Structures are given as structure tokens and as C-alpha cells.
Amino acid sequence: xxxxxxxxxxxxxxxxxxxxxxxxxxxxxxxxxxxxxxxxxxxxxxxxxxxxxxxxxxxxxxxxxxxxxxxxxxxxxxxxxxxxxxxxxxxxxxxxxxxxxxxxxxxxxxxxxxxxxxxxxxxxxxxxxxxxxxxxxxxxxxxxxxxxxxxxxxxxxxxxxxxxxxxxxxxxxxxxxxxxxxxxxxxxxxxxxxxxxxxxxxxxxxxxxxxxxxxxxxxxxxxxxxxxxxxxxxxxxxxxxxxxxxxxxxxxxxxxxxxxxxxxxxxxxxxxxxxxxxxxxxxxxxxxxxxxxxxxxxxxxxxxxxxxxxxxxxxxxxxxxxxxxxxxxxx
Amino acid sequence: xxxxxxxxxxxxxxxxxxxxxxxxxxxxxxxxxxxxxxxxxxxxxxxxxxxxxxxxxxxxxxxxxxxxxxxxxxxxxxxxxxxxxxxxxxxxxxxxxxxxxxxxxxxxxxxxxxxxxxxxxxxxxxxxxxxxxxxxxxxxxxxxxxxxxxxxxxxxxxxxxxxxxxxxxxxxxxxxxxxxxxxxxxxxxxxxxxxxxxxxxxxxxxxxxxxxxxxxxxxxxxxxxxxxxxxxxxxxxxxxxxxxxxxxxxxxxxxxxxxxxxxxxxxxxxxxxxxxxxxxxxxxxxxxxxxxxxxxxxxxxxxxxxxxxxxxxxxxxxxxxxxxxxxxxxxxxxxxxx
Numbered sequence: 001x002x003x004x005x006x007x008x009x010x011x012x013x014x015x016x017x018x019x020x021x022x023x024x025x026x027x028x029x030x031x032x033x034x035x036x037x038x039x040x041x042x043x044x045x046x047x048x049x050x051x052x053x054x055x056x057x058x059x060x061x062x063x064x065x066x067x068x069x070x071x072x073x074x075x076x077x078x079x080x081x082x083x084x085x086x087x088x089x090x091x092x093x094x095x096x097x098x099x100x101x102x103x104x105x106x107x108x109x110x111x112x113x114x115x116x117x118x119x120x121x122x123x124x125x126x127x128x129x130x131x132x133x134x135x136x137x138x139x140x141x142x143x144x145x146x147x148x149x150x151x152x153x154x155x156x157x158x159x160x161x162x163x164x165x166x167x168x169x170x171x172x173x174x175x176x177x178x179x180x181x182x183x184x185x186x187x188x189x190x191x192x193x194x195x196x197x198x199x200x201x202x203x204x205x206x207x208x209x210x211x212x213x214x215x216x217x218x219x220x221x222x223x224x225x226x227x228x229x230x231x232x233x234x235x236x237x238x239x240x241x242x243x244x245x246x247x248x249x250x251x252x253x254x255x256x257x258x259x260x261x262x263x264x265x266x267x268x269x270x271x272x273x274x275x276x277x278x279x280x281x282x283x284x285x286x287x288x289x290x291x292x293x294x295x296x297x298x299x300x301x302x303x304x305x306x307x308x309x310x311x312x313x314x315x316x317x318x319x320x321x322x323x324x325x326x327x328x329x330x331x
Numbered sequence: 332x333x334x335x336x337x338x339x340x341x342x343x344x345x346x347x348x349x350x351x352x353x354x355x356x357x358x359x360x361x362x363x364x365x366x367x368x369x370x371x372x373x374x375x376x377x378x379x380x381x382x383x384x385x386x387x388x389x390x391x392x393x394x395x396x397x398x399x400x401x402x403x404x405x406x407x408x409x410x411x412x413x414x415x416x417x418x419x420x421x422x423x424x425x426x427x428x429x430x431x432x433x434x435x436x437x438x439x440x441x442x443x444x445x446x447x448x449x450x451x452x453x454x455x456x457x458x459x460x461x462x463x464x465x466x467x468x469x470x471x472x473x474x475x476x477x478x479x480x481x482x483x484x485x486x487x488x489x490x491x492x493x494x495x496x497x498x499x500x501x502x503x504x505x506x507x508x509x510x511x512x513x514x515x516x517x518x519x520x521x522x523x524x525x526x527x528x529x530x531x532x533x534x535x536x537x538x539x540x541x542x543x544x545x546x547x548x549x550x551x552x553x554x555x556x557x558x559x560x561x562x563x564x565x566x567x568x569x570x571x572x573x574x575x576x577x578x579x580x581x582x583x584x585x586x587x588x589x590x591x592x593x594x595x596x597x598x599x600x601x602x603x604x605x606x607x608x609x610x611x612x613x614x615x616x617x618x619x620x621x622x623x624x625x626x627x628x629x630x631x632x633x634x635x636x637x638x639x640x641x642x643x644x645x646x647x648x649x650x651x652x653x654x655x656x657x658x659x660x661x662x663x664x665x666x667x668x669x
Contacts, residue, residue: 049535165624193398195621198606223608264540266569277540281505
């Protein structure tokens with residue numbers, strides 16, 4: 001293959017990533033040819049419904065795909081190094097120190113039998129080899145950074161002694177322990193009530209600006225994406241259908257799926273409005289539809305959509321869509 | 332001005348109320364084990380619903396919102412007497428159903444049904460749709476055995492499922508379709524009143540709109556009275572005539588949906604609405620994030636339950652619990668400053 005054009009402003013480039021799972025009755029193509037990039041200091045959103053492959057994309061970036069899943073094709077360039085070719089020994093300094101992840105459910109992501117303090121020290125020692133007092137000071141500093149009330153007290157507590165919001169903060173503190181350049185957020189606010197979600201979104205936005213890190217935020221909620229992301233990609237059935245600047249994506253979507261998804265969200269208008277709904281339900285990924293994966297539910301689908309699958313194409317500067325009829329639908 | 336109906340005095344207003352809760356209380360006691368008794372440890376008393384008065388008029392949809400643990404599901408279940416309340420009254424068509432004996436209650440149940448949140452666990456995995464529906468039809472003697480099949484097909488039609496669904500098992504359906512089966516089951520007895528507990532929150536985003544539309548269409552078509560419990564405020568606004576906001580077992584505010592969303596008076600309602608992420612950034616209300624988290628309901632704050640998190644709390648709020656009062660026609664708020 002010819003040498004790729006290197007773009008130094010990109011912290012992460014995912015190219016044609018394919019992560020498949022072998023399951024009863026066939027192969028589940030959870031992620032099937034995903035390409036996107038994240039710039040230094042950028043917050044990039046991945047929106048999609050459950051099972052569209054957005055979480056598996058995140059896990060692939062850390063090379064932590066749960067078995068029987070396997071990355072079968074593609075490249076993931078982190079600072080121009082293809083991490084899919086790294087030996088396991090070098091991955092240790094990549095995970096945690098360079099790229100860290102926060103999860104949807106802090107109740108299961110934290111170890112229930114270890115004190116919160118220990119779980120932070122562990123990460124610090126692994127990557128920094130700090131002395132004991134330094135480790136403790138740094139842990140308190142981290143907990144204060146994430147707005148944990150009474151941080152010193154928390155070090156000696158177990159996760160079950162913390163409230164849901166505090167657990168989420170503890171998990172963010174652990175993720176930030178080694179100053180990662182890239183934070184992967186897998187629906188960290190989905191399990192929270194709206195008032196807590198609001199607190200966590202504000203926290204992450206502040207931290208991101210303060211620490212200058214890049215973030216990939218995965219969610220099914222366009223509202224969350226609108227609040228914190230600069231650019232976002234819309235995923236459906238293992239593929240990215242559209243990528244654009246957030247304002248443009250919301251105001252001028254250029255894929256029928258994005259349009260339909262946005263239309264199906266109740267507006268703050270009041271009672272009685274019939275919502276535009278998308279017929280059918282997302283496909284079984286063992287038997288993905290031929291051609292464009294959205295065609296069975298798309299109101300604009302023509303015969304050609306069933307036959308061929310178009311990759312993302314730039315429809316206006318920085319705005320990519322995979323819809324082959326984009327030129328006809330939006331004249 | 333106080334609404335007389337709030338004090339149990341019959342008035343013009345509540346003549347049209349189909350369902351009414353008066354000072355309803357439901358307490359859960361945990362840790363009441365022999366070991367704990369022997370050790371003389373204190374039992375934990377959780378007042379999940381703590382003196383709730385609310386009415387639902389015939390043909391209207393009341394949305395009930397609040398954060399997890401605020402008691403909204405418990406209230407919904409108490410209204411159907413799926414939980415036995417510990418205090419207060421539940422009036423259905425003017426009669427206190429808490430005084431019904433088992434037989435009368437079974438009769439009354441025909442008029443009131445529940446739709447559950449999780450379409451995966453609320454259907455028996457080993458019964459076909461035909462069995463699910465015919466069971467209900469026969470138990471409640473809705474129609475003669477000969478007509479059961481015909482009626483089941485009509486129900487499928489009503490909720491937009493194909494006829495060939497009859498002989499399939501729940502696992503063969505998607506989440507949205509299962510929720511439709513749950514609806515068909517609830518509608519089988521031709522109820523007047525339905526409590527729907529988070530009917531769309533377990534569904535895929537693209538499917539939520541389908542079920543939301545179906546709920547609204549059915550409500551209109553069958554003149555149902557509904558209480559829809561949900562945490563998603565956008566969804567609630569879309570389906571409700573009036574909305575009640577619950578916080579820690581009590582009603583904080585009740586108003587017509589446009590009034591509640593446009594002119595909320597309770598600081599908690601304002602905070603809740605302000606925290607909803609908006610898609611249109613120009614619509615995003617600024618303002619400070621709400622402080623802290625919901626306190627442990629076992630150990631309730633004194634006075635107004637919201638005061639520790641309220642930005643406008645005064646001395647009075649710490650000691651005196653505000654009553655739910657009517658501040659303008661049909662708009663009830665439990666707040667000292669409203």
C-alpha cells in the first residue's frame with residue numbers, strides 16, 4: 001500500500017476499522033468499515049442506537065474487544081503509530097497513560113472490594129512510580145479536580161459507600177490519573193438522572209478545556225452531543241453514515257437516517273404533535289441488509305440503494321455523508 | 332387560594348375526576364429481620380409515597396415525572412392497588428377502592444391496567460401471543476371462548492401488529508413489537524384507565540417515536556384515561572395534558588403541560604427542566620447546575636425536602652414543609668416562595 005498522507009493535527013485516525021464477533025448462526029459485523037479522525041483537543045461525538053457498534057468502536061481503539069470479538073481489518077493510528085500492530089507489552093503504556101476510558105455504569109466499572117483510594121493509587125503507581133505520599137497527594141488532587149465532596153475522606157471508602165454521582169466522579173478521577181491525551185467516554189451519563197447528567201457534562205467540558213485533552217463521547221442522545229461536541233458522527237448497523245460539525249449536523253443533516261432520528265425526538269412543543277417515526281427496527285447484525293444498511297427503513301431508498309453501499313463522501317467542506325442520493329434529495 | 336378538593340370536600344372540579352389519590356402514603360420497611368431485631372437495630376423506614384394528593388380526569392393523560400427513586404412508580408402501582416397503600420385513599424369513580432374486598436377488586440381491575448417498562452421481562456417467554464391474549468380474555472370473561480380468536484386478532488390490529496404474530500413467542504419480536512404486545516394485553520379487558528410506567532424508555536431511539544405515536548392514537552381512539560410515568564421530559568410533554576413533578580415521595584408541582592414547561596414555579600421543576608440537554612443550542616437555558624444529589628429517602632431532610640439543593644432556600648424552608656397550594660387556576664405548587 002502506498003504511504004499514507006500524514007496529518008499531524010490528528011491525534012487519532014481510525015481507518016476502515018472492522019470488528020467482528022463470531023456468534024451462533026454467523027458473524028456479527030459489529031463494526032464494519034468505520035473511518036474517522038479526532039484532532040488534538042477536540043470533542044468528537046459518536047451517536048447511534050443500541051447495538052450500532054459505537055461502544056465496540058471505542059473498545060477497539062483501546063484494543064480491548066471482548067471475546068469472541070476480533071478486530072479483523074483496518075488501522076488505528078494514534079499519533080501516527082498504528083496501534084493494531086503494537087505488541088501487547090507496548091500497549092500497557094498506551095492504555096491508561098495515553099488513552100483512558102470511562103464507562104456507563106460506575107457501579108460495575110469500579111472494583112467493589114477495593115477502596116476508592118487504592119484504585120486511584122494503582123493507576124498512578126503503574127504508570128508513574130510515584131512515592132507513597134506523592135501518590136496520596138495526587139489522588140486527593142484528582143478527586144478535588146472532579147469536584148468530589150470531601151476528597152480525603154473518600155480515599156478510605158469503598159464504592160458502595162458513595163452515591164451514584166460520586167462513583168461517576170471517582171471513575172473519571174481514575175481515568176484522568178495519568179493525564180491521558182484522549183478520553184473515551186462510553187455513555188457515562190446514560191444511567192444518571194438529568195440533574196446529575198447535567199453536572200457530569202459540565203464537569204467533563206471544564207476538564208477538557210482545562211487539560212486540553214481530546215474526547216470521544218459515545219451516546220444515543222443528540223441533546224448530549226449538542227451540548228459538548230464539536231463534531232460528531234452518526235453510526236448505524238456498524239457503519240458511519242454521516243460526519244459533520246455539530247451545528248451543521250443538527251441544522252442541515254445530509255443523511256436520511258440522521259434526519260429521521262432527529263425528527264423522531266419529541267420537540268419541546270407540546271402535546272399532540274405526531275412524531276415522525278422510522279418504520280421497522282435496527283437490523284440483526286448477523287444478517288445485515290445488502291447495500292446501504294439503512295435502505296429497508298429509508299423513505300428515499302431506490303433499487304440502487306439495495307445493491308451498492310457507498311462510502312462516506314464529502315458533500316460540503318468537512319461534511320461527509322454515505323447516502324448515494326444526497327445530491328438528489330437535497331438539491 | 333386553596334382548592335376545596337384538596338381537603339376532600341366535593342366540588343365542581345373533581346366531579347369529572349376518574350381517579351384520585353388523597354393523602355396517599357406507602358412505606359417500605361427494610362432491615363426488618365430477626366437478626367436485626369435481636370440486635371435491637373433500627374429498622375429503616377422508607378416513605379416512598381408520602382402524602383400525595385392528585386387527581387386524573389376522565390379522558391386526560393397525566394404525566395408523572397421525577398428522578399429515580401422519587402416514588403413515581405410506587406405511586407402508579409398504589410393507584411391500581413398493586414401495592415397496598417399504608418394511608419390515604421384511592422378513589423376510582425368516587426369509590427375508595429382500598430376498601431374493596433378481593434372479589435370486588437378483581438372486578439374493578441378490569442377497568443384499570445398497567446403497561447410496564449421492560450417489554451423483555453413483562454411477557455412470559457413461553458407463551459405465544461395467542462396464549463397471552465386469550466388468557467386475559469378468558470380469565471376476565473371478556474368474550475365467549477368461541478370469539479377469543481377473533482378478539483385477539485382485533486387487538487393485534489389495534490396495536491399495529493401483523494395477524495401472523497398470534498402464534499409466535501415473545502423472543503421472536505423486537506422491543507417495540509413486544510411493547511405493542513404489552514399494550515394489546517392491557518387493552519384486552521377494555522380498560523378505562525391505564526398506568527404506563529416508562530413505556531418507551533427501554534426502546535431504541537428510532538422505535539420510541541412509533542410507540543409514542545401509538546399511545547397517543549389509542550388514547551384518543553379509545554378515550555382512555557392515562558397516567559404516564561417517565562423520566563424523559565421531552566416525551567412527557569409530548570403525550571400529557573397535565574404534568575405532575577415528584578420529588579422524594581411528594582408532589583412538588585402540578586400544572587397543565589404548557590404551563591409547567593413554559594412557566595414552572597417550583598425551583599426543582601426549573602432545575603429539572605434546565606438540566607435537559609437541548610438539541611437547539613439557542614434554546615438552551617443558562618443558569619447554574621442544580622447542586623448535589625437526591626438525599627437518601629430513608630433520611631429525609633427537615634422542612635421542604637428540596638431545601639438542601641435549592642438555590643433560593645430560606646430559613647423557613649428548613650423547618651416548615653410547604654403544602655401543595657393552588658397558585659393560579661389548575662397550577663399547584665408546594666413551595667414557600669412560589
